[in-house]
Amino acid sequence: VNFALRIGFYYVLCIVCSGLTAPVCLLVNGGRTVKNMRIIKTVVKSFKYFFGLRFEVKGLENFEVEGPAIIVSNHQSILDMMGLMEVLPDGCVQVGKKELMYAGTVGLITYLGGVIFINRKSTTSAKMVMAEVAKTMIADNVKVWVYPEGTRNCTGDLLPFKKGAFHLAVQAQVPVIPVVYSSFTTFYNPKKNLFTSGKIKVEVLPPIETKGLTSDNVSDLTDRCYNIMRETLFRLSGRPGEGKDSS
Numbered sequence: 307v308n309f310a311l312r313i314g315f316y317y318v319l320c321i322v323c324s325g326l327t328a329p330v331c332l333l334v335n336g337g338r339t340v341k342n343m344r345i346i347k348t349v350v351k352s353f354k355y356f357f358g359l360r361f362e363v364k365g366l367e368n369f370e371v372e373g374p375a376i377i378v379s380n381h382q383s384i385l386d387m388m389g390l391m392e393v394l395p396d397g398c399v400q401v402g403k404k405e406l407m408y409a410g411t412v413g414l415i416t417y418l419g420g421v422i423f424i425n426r427k428s429t430t431s432a433k434m435v436m437a438e439v440a441k442t443m444i445a446d447n448v449k450v451w452v453y454p455e456g457t458r459n460c461t462g463d464l465l466p467f468k469k470g471a472f473h474l475a476v477q478a479q480v481p482v483i484p485v486v487y488s489s490f491t492t493f494y495n496p497k498k499n500l501f502t503s504g505k506i507k508v509e510v511l512p513p514i515e516t517k518g519l520t521s522d523n524v525s526d527l528t529d530r531c532y533n534i535m536r537e538t539l540f541r542l543s544g545r546p547g548e549g550k551d552s553s
């Protein structure tokens with residue numbers, strides 16, 4: 307019951323705050339633009355206090371690259387939206403599943419924030435959207451945030467990465483910046499109806515350059531990111547024995 311109440315409250319908070327924030331976005335910025343993310347971020351950053359969540363962030367300076375970049379991070383739950391807004395740099399849009407667009411006021415606010423919607427069931431159309439993004443991110447100087455696991459995963463480990471984010475980075479010749487959130491398993495587990503207060507460690511890792519890489523290098527780049535992020539995930543989650551990183 308406690309779990310249902312807290313998750314229900316989270317949904318209501320998202321729906322109500324989206325409904326209230328959307329007109330503000332429209333009045334201030336006039337329509338769909340990444341500038342709305344600043345407003346959305348300000349609102350969402352207050353959510354953590356309702357749930358007793360604390361974020362400990364390291365490495366924010368790694369976002370300070372010249373120009374666009376692809377940011378990749380692990381995706382554990384719908385709560386990730388709070389962790390996202392906690393560190394989101396200015397001028398950064400997210401890639402999301404197109405179903406989000408139909409989620410009422412939440413769909414409206416994601417649309418206004420500039421979220422790029424892809425159809426996960428059609429690789430061809432998703433690839434076309436992403437190729438377009440590779441062109442416009444340079445012109446518009448935006449960063450793009452992708453969850454390369456492609457779906458939520460709350461097991462405390464990473465799912466294999468999909469390659470779209472890394473194709474995008476290579477096509478645009480921009481760096482990949484990995485961001486890792488420690489595992490939620492100690493305070494959040496929908497299967498066990500667990501959702502208590504808790505601390506999340508976040509680490510922004512140094513950018514990985516892609517200058518000179520071609521589509522032949524995408525698999526290697528994907529593996530490299532996956533390995534670094536998995537080691538970091540285990541280290542941040544207090545399972546250092548399972549990662550190779552001992553620092």
Ligand SMILES: CCCCCCCC/C=C\CCCCCCCC(=O)SCCNC(=O)CCNC(=O)[C@H](O)C(C)(C)COP(=O)(O)OP(=O)(O)OC[C@H]1O[C@@H](n2cnc3c(N)ncnc32)[C@H](O)[C@@H]1OP(=O)(O)O
Binds near residue numbers: 387412426468473
């Ligand atoms: C004020 C209050 C507010 C409160 C409310 C809150 C609102 C807050 C507002 C805003 C927050 C927004 C938060 C958004 C959060 C969203 C989270 C999600 O929705 S996560 C799901 C969607 N995300 C993805 O799926 C990742 C991206 N996915 C990919 O990149 C995939 O790679 C994809 C879809 C492009 C294809 O997926 P495949 O399942 O087919 O798998 P593959 O292995 O990657 O690709 C198949 C083949 O195609 C090639 N390929 C992929 N992309 C390519 C490309 N661009 N060019 C060429 N080849 C490509 C690959 O190399 C592979 O080929 P070979 O196996 O290597 O031979």
Ligand SMILES: CCCCCCCCCCCCCC(=O)OC[C@@H](O)COP(=O)(O)O
Binds near residue numbers: 316409410
């Ligand atoms: C009318 C319906 C209203 C629904 C309100 C939903 C409020 C929650 C807002 C959280 C937005 C965060 C987006 C997110 O984290 O989505 C997760 C999915 O992308 C992952 O895909 P999958 O379903 O796990 O495959």
